[in-house]
Amino acid sequence: MNKTINQKAWYFVIPVFVLVAFNAAIPLMTVVNYSFQETFGNNVFAWEGTRWFKQILLSERFHASLGRQFAFTFIILLIQIPLGIAIALTMPKKGWGVPVCLILMSMPLLIPWNVVGAMWNIFALPDIGFLGHSLNAMGFDYNFTQQPGDAWFTTILMDVWHWTSLVVLLSYAGLNSIQPAYYQAAEIDGASRWATFRYIELPKMKKVLTLAILLRFMDSFMIYTEPFVLTGGGPGNTTAFLSIDLVKMALGQFDLGPAAAMSLIYFFIVLLVCWVFYNLMMKNEAQS
Amino acid sequence: MSLELKNVEKKVGIDTHIHPTSLKLEKNTINVLLGSTLAGKTTLMQIMAGLDKPTSGEIWFDGKNVTGMKVQKRNCSMVYQQFINYPNYTVYENIASPLAITGVKNDEIKQRVGKVAELLKLSAMLNKKPDELSGGQQQRTALARALVKDSDLILLDEPLANLDFKLREELREELPKLFEDRDCIVVYATTEPSDALMIGGNTATLLEGKVIQYGKTLEVYNRPENLISAKVFSDPPMNIAEITKSGDNCKFTNNDVQWKSSAKIKDGTYKIGIRPHNITTYKEGNNSVEINGKVQISELSGSESLIHFTNGSLNWVSLSNGTQQKNVGEDTKLYMNTDEFLYFDQNNRLVNNG
Numbered sequence: 001m002n003k004t005i006n007q008k009a010w011y012f013v014i015p016v017f018v019l020v021a022f023n024a025a026i027p028l029m030t031v032v033n034y035s036f037q038e039t040f041g042n043n044v045f046a047w048e049g050t051r052w053f054k055q056i057l058l059s060e061r062f063h064a065s066l067g068r069q070f071a072f073t074f075i076i077l078l079i080q081i082p083l084g085i086a087i088a089l090t091m092p093k094k095g096w097g098v099p100v101c102l103i104l105m106s107m108p109l110l111i112p113w114n115v116v117g118a119m120w121n122i123f124a125l126p127d128i129g130f131l132g133h134s135l136n137a138m139g140f141d142y143n144f145t146q147q148p149g150d151a152w153f154t155t156i157l158m159d160v161w162h163w164t165s166l167v168v169l170l171s172y173a174g175l176n177s178i179q180p181a182y183y184q185a186a187e188i189d190g191a192s193r194w195a196t197f198r199y200i201e202l203p204k205m206k207k208v209l210t211l212a213i214l215l216r217f218m219d220s221f222m223i224y225t226e227p228f229v230l231t232g233g234g235p236g237n238t239t240a241f242l243s244i245d246l247v248k249m250a251l252g253q254f255d256l257g258p259a260a261a262m263s264l265i266y267f268f269i270v271l272l273v274c275w276v277f278y279n280l281m282m283k284n285e286a287q288s
Numbered sequence: 289m290s291l292e293l294k295n296v297e298k299k300v301g302i303d304t305h306i307h308p309t310s311l312k313l314e315k316n317t318i319n320v321l322l323g324s325t326l327a328g329k330t331t332l333m334q335i336m337a338g339l340d341k342p343t344s345g346e347i348w349f350d351g352k353n354v355t356g357m358k359v360q361k362r363n364c365s366m367v368y369q370q371f372i373n374y375p376n377y378t379v380y381e382n383i384a385s386p387l388a389i390t391g392v393k394n395d396e397i398k399q400r401v402g403k404v405a406e407l408l409k410l411s412a413m414l415n416k417k418p419d420e421l422s423g424g425q426q427q428r429t430a431l432a433r434a435l436v437k438d439s440d441l442i443l444l445d446e447p448l449a450n451l452d453f454k455l456r457e458e459l460r461e462e463l464p465k466l467f468e469d470r471d472c473i474v475v476y477a478t479t480e481p482s483d484a485l486m487i488g489g490n491t492a493t494l495l496e497g498k499v500i501q502y503g504k505t506l507e508v509y510n511r512p513e514n515l516i517s518a519k520v521f522s523d524p525p526m527n528i529a530e531i532t533k534s535g536d537n538c539k540f541t542n543n544d545v546q547w548k549s550s551a552k553i554k555d556g557t558y559k560i561g562i563r564p565h566n567i568t569t570y571k572e573g574n575n576s577v578e579i580n581g582k583v584q585i586s587e588l589s590g591s592e593s594l595i596h597f598t599n600g601s602l603n604w605v606s607l608s609n610g611t612q613q614k615n616v617g618e619d620t621k622l623y624m625n626t627d628e629f630l631y632f633d634q635n636n637r638l639v640n641n642g
Contacts, residue, residue, distance in 0.1 A: 179370055181370055182372055185368070188366050188386075190360040199374045199376070203375040203376040
């Protein structure tokens with residue numbers, strides 16, 4: 001049979017192509033463009049090669065903000081993942097409690113990010129905020145606008161409040177997909193609660209947890225709005241995470257070249273970590 | 289050693305899942321719970337195991353009242369329709385798990401797992417994970433887990449239902465042998481009458497949360513106490529028709545087929561149950577009668593032929609040996625073996641079986 005040759009189908013791809021071009025490719029190319037050149041305004045460019053990349057990679061300021069970023073992400077993952085699983089385990093599996101819990105859990109996720117920042121800013125103010133005032137009344141010397149430790153504490157607490165729900169919802173979905181017979185089998189074996197969790201629930205939740213960790217890693221690694229509104233990166237630079245530092249450099253100092261180089265490096269770090277993590281998890285998956 | 293249910297009842301909200309049931313299962317027996325889906329087989333098993341508490345009634349084991357005693361203390365094991373194994377344990381670790389939890393020494397675990405694995409033909413795959421096994425092997429692993437500890441009570445909840453036909457046949461033949469030398473009570477739930485016949489032992493027929501009849505499997509099959517029990521224990525479904533008897537002469541109410549019966553029952557109207565394999569395309573037994581029918585469906589099942597036909601306003605199912613080709617709509621003659629008729633009175637109780 002002769003195939004009819006008809007290439008018209010390619011036209012259907014055009015909208016996606018245009019969308020992706022304007023959405024991702026063109027803005028990204030602009031950044032690439034800036035990262036290799038010096039700009040003088042008025043569209044005057046001078047070729048700089050890899051100078052900005054070298055400058056960023058060797059700068060102490062970048063090392064410091066990258067370090068802070070990894071520390072922050074690591075801490076919130078360390079809190080949110082176990083906490084999320086723990087909450088999911090205690091949530092009811094049937095009855096009226098289910099919708100109540102699910103709605104309560106989704107609430108923080110529905111609040112706009114800058115509102116979360118503003119909320120926590122006011123909540124934590126040492127003189128009038130409920131949290132700040134209470135802590136001080138209890139005798140703690142708490143002031144997140146002046147003490148780096150307090151600023152970190154507040155930022156982490158805010159992120160935990162905002163995002164643990166996501167881990168809870170994913171874990172809850174994972175837990176609900178386990179057939180009751182598994183629990184009965186464990187019960188008959190005389191398995192302890194911990195053994196049931198370790199050998200049934202955890203392996204069965206592996207896929208959703210991988211997803212949860214990936215999502216939480218990416219989001220927290222790119223966090224901007226909430227700490228910007230809460231602390232503005234302060235006091236000093238102590239809570240200036242990568243994206244805050246990047247915006248400072250790009251819009252505050254108008255160092256467009258180094259900022260572009262930094263955003264590309266930033267982008268590759270996120271990509272690399274996700275890729276490595278995903279492959280590690282899936283490698284184990286293929287084995288089991 | 290025996291397991292006794294005394295007036296056990298289970299209600300969930302306003303629904304009654306198990307009507308008051310009394311049942312005594314003896315040591316070294318295989319007991320089949322036979323009934324369709326939602327008949328209460330699983331609920332009954334969970335009550336036996338202690339996974340679920342009865343709303344009222346008592347469970348006695350080995351002369352002790354164990355109602356409300358937790359499953360961990362009951363020394364029982366259970367195999368499910370779904371293949372339930374620990375997902376990231378190897379087959380060996382899976383089989384060893386019930387022993388490891390109770391603190392059996394490693395040497396002994398090794399020896400016992402080895403023995404059970406051999407029995408269930410799993411020796412070659414002890415280092416694999418459940419995901420890497422076929423359905424049959426996964427279920428064998430689950431069975432091995434149930435057998436490795438010396439349970440007093442082994443519950444099998446439709447263990448073969450999710451297996452494909454060939455594996456099911458294979459495992460079904462092996463199952464009774466596995467329990468032969470064991471000092472335990474085995475309970476086996478199934479929806480298939482043929483499973484019960486193959487396994488033997490005792491059978492309890494169940495319908496809508498009630499145990500209809502309990503006794504030796506062949507007895508329950510050959511002499512069902514009542515019409516319901518006969519219906520539950522018949523596949524393809526039993527043919528039921530109304531008859532009148534006067535003297536030795538019996539006659540269907542709906543047609544002119546007549547036969548002589550030696551059944552020692554009073555004259556009157558009865559219902560009779562005829563198993564499909566007692567209506568055949570050839571004569572069987574000394575007392576067969578002819579019946580005319582119009583073929584509705586004719587299908588082959590292995591080396592047997594299933595013919596659905598109508599006679600007057602009644603639908604009949606017949607099952608004959610060999611491949612009997614019939615055309616749909618064809619008028620045909622079939623023979624009923626009157627010796628095998630089951631007579632039920634107006635209260636659906638069996639009065640005589642031929």
